[in-house]
Amino acid sequence: MLARLLPRTMAGQLVGLLFGGLLAAHLIALLATAGSGGGDTLHRMSRRYVIENVTSAYRLALVQRDATSGNAMLAALDTETSRHRIGPLGAADAAMGAEERSLQAQLQRALHLPAQAVRVSLAPRAGEDADPELAVSLRLPQAGWFNSTQRPLANNQWWWKPLRFSIPVSTLPVLVIGIVFVRRIVRPIKALSQGAERVSRGEYGAPLPLSGPREAREVTASFNIMQARLTRYLEDHKRMLASISHDLRSMVTSLRLRAELVDDDEVRTGMQRTLRDMASMIEETLRFSKDDASDEPTIGIDVGAMAGEIAADLAAQGHDVALSVALAAAGTPPALPCRCRPLAIRRALTNLIDNAVRYGHRARIDISPARMDGTRNAIRITIDDEGPGIPAARLDDVFKPFYRLDQSRQPELGGVGLGLAIARSCIEAHGGNITLANRPTGGLRATILLPA
Numbered sequence: 252m253l254a255r256l257l258p259r260t261m262a263g264q265l266v267g268l269l270f271g272g273l274l275a276a277h278l279i280a281l282l283a284t285a286g287s288g289g290g291d292t293l294h295r296m297s298r299r300y301v302i303e304n305v306t307s308a309y310r311l312a313l314v315q316r317d318a319t320s321g322n323a324m325l326a327a328l329d330t331e332t333s334r335h336r337i338g339p340l341g342a343a344d345a346a347m348g349a350e351e352r353s354l355q356a357q358l359q360r361a362l363h364l365p366a367q368a369v370r371v372s373l374a375p376r377a378g379e380d381a382d383p384e385l386a387v388s389l390r391l392p393q394a395g396w397f398n399s400t401q402r403p404l405a406n407n408q409w410w411w412k413p414l415r416f417s418i419p420v421s422t423l424p425v426l427v428i429g430i431v432f433v434r435r436i437v438r439p440i441k442a443l444s445q446g447a448e449r450v451s452r453g454e455y456g457a458p459l460p461l462s463g464p465r466e467a468r469e470v471t472a473s474f475n476i477m478q479a480r481l482t483r484y485l486e487d488h489k490r491m492l493a494s495i496s497h498d499l500r501s502m503v504t505s506l507r508l509r510a511e512l513v514d515d516d517e518v519r520t521g522m523q524r525t526l527r528d529m530a531s532m533i534e535e536t537l538r539f540s541k542d543d544a545s546d547e548p549t550i551g552i553d554v555g556a557m558a559g560e561i562a563a564d565l566a567a568q569g570h571d572v573a574l575s576v577a578l579a580a581a582g583t584p585p586a587l588p589c590r591c592r593p594l595a596i597r598r599a600l601t602n603l604i605d606n607a608v609r610y611g612h613r614a615r616i617d618i619s620p621a622r623m624d625g626t627r628n629a630i631r632i633t634i635d636d637e638g639p640g641i642p643a644a645r646l647d648d649v650f651k652p653f654y655r656l657d658q659s660r661q662p663e664l665g666g667v668g669l670g671l672a673i674a675r676s677c678i679e680a681h682g683g684n685i686t687l688a689n690r691p692t693g694g695l696r697a698t699i700l701l702p703a
Contacts, residue, residue: 262430262437269429273422292350292373292383297403301354305387305399306361308335312397332382332402341398342370342388354387364389439463443471446478448702451682454549455482503530547592554596554630554701555587555618561600562616571613572604587618587630589701591681596701599677602670603634603685603697611636611694621700628703629683637694646687650675 293301308328315321318337325335347355351371358369368390375383382402389397439462446459458475461468507526513519555576562574576587589596607614614634621631641649648654652672678685683701690696 260437261440262433265433265436266426266430269433270422270426273425277421292375293385293403298354298357301385301387301401301403302357302361304333304401305335305358305389308399309362309389309397312337312391318395334400336398337391337395338398340370340388340396341400342372342386347371348373354385358387358389362389436464436467439467439471443467443474446474448682449549450478450481451680455485499533500530503533547594549590549592551588551590552593552596553586554589554591554632557593557597558600558616558618558632561597561604562614565604565608565614570608572608572616573614574616574618576618587620587703589630589703591701595677595680599674599685599699600632602674603699606670607634607636607638607695607697611638613637620703623683623700623702630699630701630703632699632701634697634699635690635694640689640693640695641687643689646689649687650685 308325311324311328312321312335315324315337321337325337328335351373354371354373355366355369358364358371359366362369370386370388372386373383374386382404385401385403387399387401389399391397439459442459446456449456455478458478459471461471463471503526507523510519510522510526513522559574559576562572565572604614604616614636617633617635619631621629623629650671652669654672675685678699678701681701683699685697685699688696688698
């Protein structure tokens, strides 16, 4: 339950951690300064402040020559919550409660006064948030009384009134500064995530700029080195494939010419058939190897429209192929945009649909929006057939290059066992995934998830 409430982004979690730490600090401070309980009206820290304030002002009043000069000096000490004056007895001369007697005893000890020289009156004021009013009268040796009126914080207000000031003053500036630094920390990580996603789709761009904290710069530098090495590897791979392709085609062509010179018709026909199979296998193998080294540009396309074109082409050739796309709220097929290498995706879909038609007699294609990893938008493509299916233990084996399930997938239909391997290679190169499953009603279902 707690995990669901936590922010999902790194920035949100860092800001939440900072905010939680500040609140915890305030809570610990409140617990450390909590009231003593026992039904007292005044908080213990507020009581201490009152005693110090009264004793300091009283000692100043003692050194004044008369009430006039004393009041002039005491008036300079007035605040919104305290006032000190010299005059007649101010505190009510009535029976004091337990808390008032406690304050009286503290003042007696601090000022060395007799009990009859100290009067304390503590009375609540109207209003739920109003602080109580404390009146203290101390007899002066020369004449008259020193009267102090204060409004100290009550126990039930101690936790709230300081927080109204401390939280805005301490928390808001820290959060503002923290958010600025968190953005600086997260920005290079987000750029690194986007760069990694581009590389997963086969897009190799310029090196990422080094910015942010030292750790982020080190990770970005490592990513740039990895991308540069991958780029060099793919360039070497393409050059090697081009050379192999040229040499193999030259040798097959040479063998075909020599086969034509064979006089025996049966032998010549067998050699030509073997050379055709060899040429087909070579072409498929080279095409499969070239997928990872493809330099086709990545662009945005509508996958639904592409699947519709493939289905229409196969249907025009007499195959039983049908496409259905989940309708949007307006009753029209939704756009299903996807950034990809169109030829690679077209080839993957063509291989899967062609397999469904060849081995399962028909293909039913369904396309709908979906989610990947519970967060990213994706496109789900399912292709159903009505063939014999595949044993559950061998569903993953058919994705291996040159693997053919001859026993249950009609070996007379041919193929070199690269169609599904090519399809998976193309889909995974775009950050997607493909799975096979046997349908309960019979046949096989291929499910593709592509990042939108």
